[in-house]
Amino acid sequence: MGYIRPYNRILLIGCNECVTVCAAGGRKEVGILSSALQIASMKDGKPLEVKENTLERQCDPEYVEELVGQVNDVDAIVSMACGCGVQEVAKRFPSMRVFPALNTNFMGASESQGVWAERCQGCGDCLIGLTGGICPIARCAKRIMNGPCGGSTNGKCEISPDIDCAWHLIWNRLKSLGIEDQYETIIESKNWKTARDGGPRKIIRKDLAE
Amino acid sequence: MKNFEPVIVAFCCNYCAYTAADMAGSMKLSYPSNVKIVRVPCAGRVDVKHILTAFENGADGVYVAGCLDGDCHFKNGNIKASRRVEYVKGLLKEIGIKEQRLKMVKMSAGMGVRFARTATDITDEIRKLGPNFKTSQKTPAP
Numbered sequence: 001m002g003y004i005r006p007y008n009r010i011l012l013i014g015c016n017e018c019v020t021v022c023a024a025g026g027r028k029e030v031g032i033l034s035s036a037l038q039i040a041s042m043k044d045g046k047p048l049e050v051k052e053n054t055l056e057r058q059c060d061p062e063y064v065e066e067l068v069g070q071v072n073d074v075d076a077i078v079s080m081a082c083g084c085g086v087q088e089v090a091k092r093f094p095s096m097r098v099f100p101a102l103n104t105n106f107m108g109a110s111e112s113q114g115v116w117a118e119r120c121q122g123c124g125d126c127l128i129g130l131t132g133g134i135c136p137i138a139r140c141a142k143r144i145m146n147g148p149c150g151g152s153t154n155g156k157c158e159i160s161p162d163i164d165c166a167w168h169l170i171w172n173r174l175k176s177l178g179i180e181d182q183y184e185t186i187i188e189s190k191n192w193k194t195a196r197d198g199g200p201r202k203i204i205r206k207d208l209a210e
Numbered sequence: 211m212k213n214f215e216p217v218i219v220a221f222c223c224n225y226c227a228y229t230a231a232d233m234a235g236s237m238k239l240s241y242p243s244n245v246k247i248v249r250v251p252c253a254g255r256v257d258v259k260h261i262l263t264a265f266e267n268g269a270d271g272v273y274v275a276g277c278l279d280g281d282c283h284f285k286n287g288n289i290k291a292s293r294r295v296e297y298v299k300g301l302l303k304e305i306g307i308k309e310q311r312l313k314m315v316k317m318s319a320g321m322g323v324r325f326a327r328t329a330t331d332i333t334d335e336i337r338k339l340g341p342n343f344k345t346s347q348k349t350p351a352p
Contacts, residue, residue, distance in 0.1 A: 001305065028259070032301075035262035040305035042266070045344040 001040060003099040007075035008047055012037075012101070013067065013089065014054035015081035022116060025080030025102055027054040033080065033101060049074075058085025064092045071096055107138075124194030124201065130187060132173030137190075139166035145187040216270035216336040218245045220329070221260065223253045225283040226319050227275030233322030241329035244336075253277070253314075254287025261298050261312065268343065271336035273313040275328070281318060288316060308339060 004010055012034050020026030034050045041048035051074060055063045058081035067089070071077065076097040079086040082104040090098040106118040121138045127145075128135050137143045141151075141159045147167030151158030155168040174180050192198070222228040228249045234241060250256055253276025264272045274295055276288035292314045299309040313332060317324045 032258050032262060035259060035266050036301055036305050039262065039265050039302075039307060042343045043306055 001037075004037070004048075004076060004078060007097075009049040009051070009074045009076075010037075011051045011053065011067070011070060011074040011077045013058065013077065013079050013081070014052075015058040015079075015085050016054055016056045017059075019081055019085075019102065020054075021110075023114075025082075030054055030080055033078075055081075059088055061088060061092065064088050067092070121195070123190070123192070125190060127187060127190075130182065130185070131170045132177060132179075132182075134166055134169045134173055136166045136170065139164070139169070145190060214337060214341055216244050216333060216339075216341070217268060218242075218271040218273070218329075218333055218336055219248060219264040219269045220245050221248050221250050221253065221256045221272070221274045223276045223283075223288070224249055224251050226277040226281070226321075227315075227317055227325060229319035230275075230317050230321045230325035233320060234326040235322075237322045239322060239326040241326040242333040244333045245329045252282065252284050252287035253291035254282070254284060254289075256291055256294065258294055258298055258301070261295070262301075265302075265307065265311075265342065270339070270342045271311045271313075271332060273315055273328075273332055275315045275317060275325075278316050278318050307342065310339060311336065311342060 012030055014020070014025050014027055014030035016026060019029075023029065030052050034052050037048060037050055051070065053067065053070060055066060057063045058079060067077075071093055074096075076099065077089060077093065078099045078101050079089050080101040081089075082102065083100065086098060086100045090096075107120040107122060108116045109119045111117050118138050120135060123137050127137070136145065136147060140147060141157055141163070142149055144167070147170070148165050149167075152165040152168055155165055157163040157165045171180075171183065174183050194201075220227070222231060228247065231247060253274050256274050261272050261274070274291050276291050277283065279288070282288045295312060295314040299312055302312060303309050315328050315332075317328070
């Protein structure tokens with residue numbers, strides 16, 4: 001709210017991809033936020049015009065291009081996409097203020113309706129093949145390669161009784177697959193350069209890139 | 211604001227509150243004309259956006275009236291509605307609207323008296339809270 005207070009006309013843009021299935025920034029959430037902003041502005045007795053649009057994807061310049069022509073009569077843009085989308089929009093419109101409406105948290109999976117949990121940290125050096133399809137990087141609080149640690153009790157992590165011990169899950173999985181011996185293989189310490197520690201990452205597919 | 215008459219939108223489930231409103235009518239019970247009833251097939255049909263749209267169009271108060279616990283015609287629409295109302299209360303709080311302006315109530319189709327009393331009580335409460343917006347806005351279509 002603080003971001004847009006100085007402005008009278010904003011363009012509120014959603015994204016049809018990940019944030020839609022996560023019920024965070026799709027067309028429906030755009031409608032809800034738009035209503036909420038309208039109500040808030042009516043409460044303050046201040047006029048606010050909200051234009052709504054939901055793009056197919058905000059992380060691809062081709063779709064962001066669709067906004068050209070819609071930004072001329074607004075004072076600011078509020079994006080309900082993940083951080084990638086917000087930045088693509090900001091890049092395309094250098095003279096506009098672009099604000100994020102979401103806090104992008106993590107790459108996760110839907111455990112049940114309305115429940116999302118972290119599954120991948122994008123470390124760039126996947127070892128799920130060694131751990132029975134369960135990631136100790138994203139799902140262990142300590143990200144340890146050879147667990148569990150002493151904080152594992154009855155399959156739960158010491159940081160919260162709501163969080164499964166990843167290494168407990170891994171052991172159960174290896175057991176059910178009959179490959180317990182794989183547990184004895186020491187996984188060496190990881191080179192975190194492929195993760196964020198090596199600086200911002202970029203992938204170039206030479207066959208696709210022009 | 212001496213003569214303030216609030217506009218209240220009541221989303222009423224067809225299987226309970228809406229029928230209870232009928233019952234109130236046939237029992238010749240009066241309830242405030244401030245309450246505008248929107249008939250819905252189930253309280254669970256009421257979406258976040260519906261509630262917000264009511265406020266956006268000038269409602270001073272909104273309530274969702276569903277069946278008693280365990281009596282939903284569609285199994286658990288009333289429970290879903292309750293959760294949604296709680297969610298919207300959080301939203302309203304965030305944008306500086308008093309959460310007392312939104313309520314979830316439950317009743318059965320036979321509770322004409324309860325319907326009339328609920329409508330009266332909520333109207334009184336919202337009247338005390340005063341208008342939701344500084345300037346008078348467009349009123350919701352009947």
